[in-house]
Amino acid sequence: MSRGKSTNNLKRSSENKNPRGDLLIVVEGEQTEYNYFDSLKRELKLSTIKIKVVSANGGDPLEIVNTAYDLYRQKQYDQVFCIFDDDNKPEKYKQALSTAKGYNFESVTSIPCFEFWFLLHYCYTTSPFSSYDELRPNLESEMRKEGILRQGENYNKSDKLLYQKLKPNQEKAINHAIKLEQNHPNENGCTKPSTKVHILIDKLQKQKNFE
Template identity: 35%
Template structure:
């Protein structure tokens, strides 16, 4: 009799814990961010996440070792589906990648659009030509196109422009502390990125543009500061 009572008490306690867990999840969205780069973008986003004091479990940042956009999308979809099979899928998945010279850029965007049409909470966070345009916007708005010239790619030329800015003379991929260096200029970058997309919608010219401000805004909404 005593053992039966103990069993029922444990079962009831387990059920109560599951209910509390479900209630907590209903109020706490979980976000997955899959990055093309292994270092630059994840370092920036992890520093932003820490500064906003977002709960570690609320946002998972998954670097993908510099893979092409189609591989980034495939990796993110696999992580999302694996999580869904466990009964608790991510509320939003952000795919961070550049156009740069990637031949699979358009195909990756189309795949994400197809997934969104099917009801998946997928979001493309693209930068044209590369992530460094987002960093450059912290110093003021520019819609000067960046194109390849000679042996230099569009990304090379943009990075060269970034290196003319204070504190960025020695900038290199995977550099730590970028977020802290630019934090005070974040509102300028947010406004500039939104302005760039608005202009691109009018002119049809998307070089340069970035959607990083949309991801930053989503993370700010999760802030516990």
């Protein structure tokens, strides 16, 4: 599908304080991020917003943004959020950030991976993890301390109950993410480590409170 169409009609309501109308969230795969945001959607039960969570079937960051654009052309969503990490593909990642900005979509990024957001539920850290494989042992250790994982049990990316397990520490994670942004500004979306997941969650929670 051609993407040469003018993007003027994409300059919609993403700059509003809170979302309204139809909201599209596009994630990389069908497991971790999809299950997390689908669970969040089900929990909030927002009456003023229709949220659609879609998987880009494992595409790289740029493919996630392009998938979001294709879906946007089919239905004029009021806001579009693209969930992706750097995936050890820095050029694709930077292209995705630029392309999403051009479409007026919001990039909800995490570096090095989405699981960094999970780690912030248990501890504040500025360790510059280079990959998911480097971060995972830290996450597993913290989850064992909390009793989320048994000794010898490994983190499972496809666990459909992850959101529910993490929820009790959500405010802690948000505070840790805010503190991280204050100490290590992430204006260009490329700071390591970093996450912007809390920004989307905060917007949706404010909308729930507004209702």
